[in-house]
Amino acid sequence: GAVVSQHPSRVICKSGTSVKIECRSLDFQATTMFWYRQFPKKSLMLMATSNEGSKATYEQGVEKDKFLINHASLTLSTLTVTSAHPEDSSFYICSARFDSEQFFGPGTRLTVL
């Protein structure tokens, strides 16, 4: 089956620093990748849709200057949380679209101190 990886799986950073999270499709090419955020005991909320070679489409309420998304190739999308603050602490999950289905990565736990 289609496999999606994320790196790192867990990151702890100081407030004010930037953190980059990578999402890779390992055995398929994905023109579209998605970034989700999950708060404790809450649903997964779509943050943005990442399209290879073009700008990401952000959902309402998501700051595009804070959550920078780059879909540099058909197998890699990155999410950079800039100037992270404690309220950005969350579980970030990416998914990649393949054959009309979405396959999810294992997620990245971000903790901002």
Next chain:
Amino acid sequence: DQQVKQNSPSLSVQEGRISILNCDYTNSMFDYFLWYKKYPAEGPTFLISISSIKDKNEDGRFTVFLNKSAKHLSLHIVPSQPGDSAVYFCAASGGANNLFFGTGTRLTVIP
């Protein structure tokens, strides 16, 4: 505004019995529905899906039922096994890329 709702945050079932997880949606444009299983600190894994042209889809121990008039779907797991213990999310889409997720139901199967 939560377009997909799972009103039961948790469910406990004895091993061997049936688990029924429910999901309601509000957007009549949704035409494809999915169930995902999620373990803590992991991404969701796809379980089963159903198109709006069907009212039932079965895969092994898992069956999804769709009632379009009631905007309701349910996931039946029978027989339930301890390894089924996880959080289950239902999700819906309406032709666009977006998946709208419910808030999840934590299923505990008691041995």
